[in-house]
Amino acid sequence: MVDERTLIASLISLVGAETIANDCAIIPLEDKYLVATTDMLHEQTDFPSRMTDWQRGWMAVAASLSDVAAMGARPLLILVAVGLDRPERLYPLMEGAVACCREHETILGGGDIDSHQELTLVSTGIGMVEKDRIVRRTGARVGDAICVTGILGRAQAALQGHWQYERSLFEPHPRIKEGRVLGESGVTSMMDISDGLALSLHDLARVNDVGYEIHADQLSLIPELPADEACELALFGGGDYELLFTIPHSSLPLAGLDAYHIGDVIADRKVLLDGAPLPVRGYQHRWK
């Protein structure tokens, strides 16, 4: 078995470490950076069967917008390529895609369609950010607070049958506005946590020369579920499109922002939950 992160790491010699280190590619353009990201979603592996096609279109766009948000950027446009099994699915898919673009003040600028046995959606997000506001995965400093936006675990809870959280899973809201505010607030590093909090912390640990310690009693858990289950969902569940970031304590609290302080950056290059190693577990594509 080989997982997604191992496979991507095998490309470092070919494309450079910087290329795979961030949520988006980063291109300098005069006094700004252009950022760009692409996300592929397949019917069987990425879309729960209860979703509507409108929601599939929405989710594809949300996945790319979330990566743009993680750089502190504002989106310029979205492109969507569709591998289409049945022609009548195109319109509702694109209605959902356009709705997600409009909700986040961007446009669907183009795309491609191709005939395919299994529905496949690939969305590309392109954004722009002032050079002094860009936030990368690297840059965390010892003593910084570790924070996340929003309540964690609802998307995974829905996947596991708690259908009252279905909207969180099917119609995720990328944190574009929050990303822009955080870019102006002295955040030192950031990424989105669509594969789960634990995997995301390990992703940050790989590219920063620091460690991360979080505390179970500080996690932003689903209040209606038993604490143990809610904690498991928050740590290892996928599908939340929230932002994970580090920020000096002096910049806290962040007024008007739905964010929670869940731990601190430490000198020891480990990822710890209440002092014990946090397992490397979450949502990953795997190949036999």
Add this chain to the structure above:
Amino acid sequence: MVDERTLIASLISLVGAETIANDCAIIPLEDKYLVATTDMLHEQTDFPSRMTDWQRGWMAVAASLSDVAAMGARPLLILVAVGLDRPERLYPLMEGAVACCREHETILGGGDIDSHQELTLVSTGIGMVEKDRIVRRTGARVGDAICVTGILGRAQAALQGHWQYERSLFEPHPRIKEGRVLGESGVTSMMDISDGLALSLHDLARVNDVGYEIHADQLSLIPELPADEACELALFGGGDYELLFTIPHSSLPLAGLDAYHIGDVIADRKVLLDGAPLPVRGYQHRWK
């Protein structure tokens, strides 16, 4: 049966006619335009089985670069999303993708991988062009010369068993340099002709308020094949990554450019070959 162009046209009310009218999305950025395009290719429908994975990676990038070239733009970066059936295919695919980027002076800036039964490659090309040099599909004027770069039909000839033209099919060279030169040469409209010359002329006729007349004896045919066969391949064959453009006669000849004058823009809104209607036929994805 519904074809690709009919399906895309059904989205006009949703995304606007401008969105589907050009090879790339166009976003104004101060004194320049950002252009962006995405292309989806599937193993069974788009890649001949004789191709190597290196060539599949190359071709995916070439498809997007060709769209960037058609706007007169220079490429800034490429993103590649891969739906991967077997993990060992990733490296050669990306080697080919990176080689095509380097050859055309751009970079592979990022991507995504996903597990999938059938190999799927989606490349996204992002480019930049000065506002006064952008070329669109619209803008042709009555009396302009109709021109194409290069010899037409070799990719389709290979597909039909003339394997001496295999490299044209498997390793297409997008006309980036030619696109840049044409953007400075007073070209009035342009597109790439990856689905064949006839379909491309009909695409131009749909968005311009003019007609197109070409002449069989002016086509840039494969010299080694019988004229009838070569003409059929040039008109209706897919897989050539050449540029089709209109330009005032006063701007001809184009020094140092491998381009051929094949006909003229006419007032009558028809597409004609030697005075007779040119069939709407070429490479298109279709759904039952």
